[in-house]
Amino acid sequence: MPANRQTFLATGLGIGLLTNLENTLTAYEPTVGFDPTNLTKANVPTPALLLDLDLFESNVQKMAEHCRRSNRGFRPHAKTHKCPEIAKRQMAAGALGICAATVPEAEALVAAGITGVLLTSPIVEPTKIARMVSLIQQGRGVMLSVGHPREVELLSAAASTAGINVDVLVDVDIGDRRTGIMPGQPAVELAQFIAKHKRLHIRGVQSYAGHASHVVGFEARDKVSREVMGKSAATRDLLNKAGFDAGILSGGSTGTYNIDSTVQGVTELQVGSYVFMDIDYRRIGGQTSGENYADFQHSLTVLATVVNATHADRVSVDAGTKALDTTTAWKPEAKGWPGLTYNRGGDEFGMLTLEPGAKLPQIGDRIEFLVPHCDPNVNLYDRIYATRGEKVEAIWPIAARRG
Amino acid sequence: MPANRQTFLATGLGIGLLTNLENTLTAYEPTVGFDPTNLTKANVPTPALLLDLDLFESNVQKMAEHCRRSNRGFRPHAKTHKCPEIAKRQMAAGALGICAATVPEAEALVAAGITGVLLTSPIVEPTKIARMVSLIQQGRGVMLSVGHPREVELLSAAASTAGINVDVLVDVDIGDRRTGIMPGQPAVELAQFIAKHKRLHIRGVQSYAGHASHVVGFEARDKVSREVMGKSAATRDLLNKAGFDAGILSGGSTGTYNIDSTVQGVTELQVGSYVFMDIDYRRIGGQTSGENYADFQHSLTVLATVVNATHADRVSVDAGTKALDTTTAWKPEAKGWPGLTYNRGGDEFGMLTLEPGAKLPQIGDRIEFLVPHCDPNVNLYDRIYATRGEKVEAIWPIAARRG
Numbered sequence: 001m002p003a004n005r006q007t008f009l010a011t012g013l014g015i016g017l018l019t020n021l022e023n024t025l026t027a028y029e030p031t032v033g034f035d036p037t038n039l040t041k042a043n044v045p046t047p048a049l050l051l052d053l054d055l056f057e058s059n060v061q062k063m064a065e066h067c068r069r070s071n072r073g074f075r076p077h078a079k080t081h082k083c084p085e086i087a088k089r090q091m092a093a094g095a096l097g098i099c100a101a102t103v104p105e106a107e108a109l110v111a112a113g114i115t116g117v118l119l120t121s122p123i124v125e126p127t128k129i130a131r132m133v134s135l136i137q138q139g140r141g142v143m144l145s146v147g148h149p150r151e152v153e154l155l156s157a158a159a160s161t162a163g164i165n166v167d168v169l170v171d172v173d174i175g176d177r178r179t180g181i182m183p184g185q186p187a188v189e190l191a192q193f194i195a196k197h198k199r200l201h202i203r204g205v206q207s208y209a210g211h212a213s214h215v216v217g218f219e220a221r222d223k224v225s226r227e228v229m230g231k232s233a234a235t236r237d238l239l240n241k242a243g244f245d246a247g248i249l250s251g252g253s254t255g256t257y258n259i260d261s262t263v264q265g266v267t268e269l270q271v272g273s274y275v276f277m278d279i280d281y282r283r284i285g286g287q288t289s290g291e292n293y294a295d296f297q298h299s300l301t302v303l304a305t306v307v308n309a310t311h312a313d314r315v316s317v318d319a320g321t322k323a324l325d326t327t328t329a330w331k332p333e334a335k336g337w338p339g340l341t342y343n344r345g346g347d348e349f350g351m352l353t354l355e356p357g358a359k360l361p362q363i364g365d366r367i368e369f370l371v372p373h374c375d376p377n378v379n380l381y382d383r384i385y386a387t388r389g390e391k392v393e394a395i396w397p398i399a400a401r402r403g
Numbered sequence: 404m405p406a407n408r409q410t411f412l413a414t415g416l417g418i419g420l421l422t423n424l425e426n427t428l429t430a431y432e433p434t435v436g437f438d439p440t441n442l443t444k445a446n447v448p449t450p451a452l453l454l455d456l457d458l459f460e461s462n463v464q465k466m467a468e469h470c471r472r473s474n475r476g477f478r479p480h481a482k483t484h485k486c487p488e489i490a491k492r493q494m495a496a497g498a499l500g501i502c503a504a505t506v507p508e509a510e511a512l513v514a515a516g517i518t519g520v521l522l523t524s525p526i527v528e529p530t531k532i533a534r535m536v537s538l539i540q541q542g543r544g545v546m547l548s549v550g551h552p553r554e555v556e557l558l559s560a561a562a563s564t565a566g567i568n569v570d571v572l573v574d575v576d577i578g579d580r581r582t583g584i585m586p587g588q589p590a591v592e593l594a595q596f597i598a599k600h601k602r603l604h605i606r607g608v609q610s611y612a613g614h615a616s617h618v619v620g621f622e623a624r625d626k627v628s629r630e631v632m633g634k635s636a637a638t639r640d641l642l643n644k645a646g647f648d649a650g651i652l653s654g655g656s657t658g659t660y661n662i663d664s665t666v667q668g669v670t671e672l673q674v675g676s677y678v679f680m681d682i683d684y685r686r687i688g689g690q691t692s693g694e695n696y697a698d699f700q701h702s703l704t705v706l707a708t709v710v711n712a713t714h715a716d717r718v719s720v721d722a723g724t725k726a727l728d729t730t731t732a733w734k735p736e737a738k739g740w741p742g743l744t745y746n747r748g749g750d751e752f753g754m755l756t757l758e759p760g761a762k763l764p765q766i767g768d769r770i771e772f773l774v775p776h777c778d779p780n781v782n783l784y785d786r787i788y789a790t791r792g793e794k795v796e797a798i799w800p801i802a803a804r805r806g
Contacts, residue, residue: 123710322782
């Protein structure tokens with residue numbers, strides 16, 4: 001190992017920041033033209049996913065403090081970041097565990113030593129259930145959510161075969177109509193069905209209201225989320241009256257964290273996007289910050305390079321639909337470049353057009369973009385460059401991304 | 404190695420089909436609940452990207468035969484598949500080389516032994532140029548395209564430092580306005596500027612007309628593509644009259660392959676999507692096949708599992724925006740399930756709703772979807788399950804995907 005690399009690895013850049021850096025570089029980066037001791041925003045290969053560590057750390061702390069003050073737990077959702085290094089920092093800030101949307105996410109989290117992983121999505125493939133049983137056998141407090149009798153049967157059979165007990169939450173559908181059982185009596189009946197399977201133990205209820213998280217305007221959002229989370233809380237009460245020990249009520253989102261933490265009965269928040277923020281969340285407005293939701297800061301950007309400047313009215317950057325998620329109605333925004341509009345230029349390129357009087361970038365200029373929707377944007381990448389100012393402090397694998 | 408695995412690896416499943424299978428499984432797959440000797444469409448973990456080998460091989464051969472009959476070369480574009488195993492099969496069918504849209508693609512192709520790689524995108528980052536120089540030094544006929552004086556200066560400096568010669572194509576902008584130099588005199592002036600840099604050697608011209616490839620209706624598309632490729636051919640003639648040895652005219656697309664192969668001067672086709680096909684191409688109509696372009700067959704699908712069936716009017720599948728690209732106006736189509744409509748259900752799920760009289764899938768059912776746009780859809784995955792009938796014959800890494 002060259003001396004400068006040793007120095008780099010040994011300097012005090014923060015506990016754990018360099019975890020897996022060696023492996024990461026080995027796995028992902030060419031050696032030509034790539035000096036890990038001197039990575040900056042000026043020389044990381046583009047398109048690149050960047051995380052501003054100061055803003056990220058501020059977001060992590062702010063949510064943790066909110067939950068502490070509110071006497072609620074939080075189990076942040078890894079579907080947003082798919083990054084065990086980020087999960088570790090959420091745990092260090094006091095999280096009860098980490099939510100996973102997929103089995104590969106759960107596997108990557110458990111492999112990184114995360115405890116209290118909750119799989120929030122339904123699974124009915126026998127091989128995936130076997131993989132979850134294998135994780136549970138590691139004794140790190142892994143839980144599943146179930147919302148259909150078929151899931152119960154399959155999970156019970158696998159648990160019996162393995163001779164293990166499985167903690168489950170009843171997934172209650174409070175309006176998204178995509179996973180879970182209906183609240184009230186149907187949920188009680190599902191719980192009674194679960195109770196017939198001796199290896200399965202009900203620990204509580206989970207609900208996600210995607211339709212509440214992005215309601216524009218705090219008052220309107222407060223009304224919607226309070227109503228739907230109330231359904232989940234009432235269902236939890238019904239379960240407890242029926243003799244179950246449904247201690248957990250897990251739900252909520254970055255858009256409703258300060259609403260759901262005042263709903264009676266909610267025990268923990270499944271917040272995700274707060275670590276990064278995005279344009280889709282910014283526009284929903286905050287309780288005190290007006291039209292732009294500003295409770296958390298935009299720590300996530302995509303860095304791109306201007307690769308064509310043939311025309312007077314536009315330039316091309318090397319970030320198209322493969323590098324910048326454009327599945328929402330919002331456009332990526334060029335940070336620090338007022339008057340530039342990002343337009344899709346196909347899979348490989350973005351086109352920046354100019355408002356009157358705006359300054360056109362030059363070929364070779366590097367531009368950071370705020371992303372419209374963080375989750376699917378992160379999913380396009382294998383690593384995050386974690387930056388402090390201009391310097392890259394670490395490269396974090398998006399290890400839970402596996403497709 | 405267990406005996407059944409040995410047997411699997413030894414059976415005659417086609418030369419090269421199992422290349423890297425061992426490595427792939429080690430790198431990507433959990434061992435629990437995953438038996439590589441018995442992978443079928445019924446048990447690969449979903450969401451999964453599937454390639455029907457019979458249809459794929461038919462597409463590869465049909466394009467190769469068309470080019471042979473037309474006395475044109477073809478240099479298929481790897482931006483579509485990012486998969487060296489597919490590139491090898493295109494080479495075996497007679498391709499002159501393979502196009503790459505990114506430096507990581509070029510690196511993965513060269514590492515797989517592919518010759519004649521052409522980087523079709525502009526690069527202006529010194530580290531990326533150094534990586535391309537390193538590839539050229541391997542002597543496998545790597546070429547770059549250049550469309551701006553700044554690219555020329557940077558490439559020339561790197562080539563001089565390394566002491567190597569670099570073959571380049573002049574990238575001519577025939578209407579997309581995203582890369583390249585304008586046709587005619589501006590291209591000649593760029594060529595003259597290139598000629599001042601002794602390490603750079605002009606081999607020809609490249610043009611891509613994304614705006615021509617998807618024109619609906621064969622006659623309309625024929626008119627547009629003929630006109631714009633004519634600009635490129637005329638520019639190539641100008642270069643040759645000016646004393647350059649511009650032998651190559653590279654361009655075209657899956658939508659215009661049978662048009663551009665009749666344009667005088669076009670020497671090779673940069674066809675990409677033909678190996679997979681997608682809904683976006685199907686709707687453009689064919690020369691002889693009417694409204695549905697049927698020259699190539701839909702070999703690419705996404706396999707998903709029904710994971711929720713709580714409601715009478717819909718079911719949820721485990722393929723949302725992270726698994727099924729929905730950046731075009733078209734929706735994924737459930738193969739063999741008439742009357743089902745795919746709707747976005749967020750990042751993790753898709754919602755299937757029913758037309759009157761259609762049959763609702765059951766929880767656990769596995770459904771294959773035709774994809775709206777193949778390139779960005781493949782980019783969401785790390786591997787392709789190559790199938791023959793119901794059986795998975797091989798797992799091919801999407802090794803050139805790196806973000």
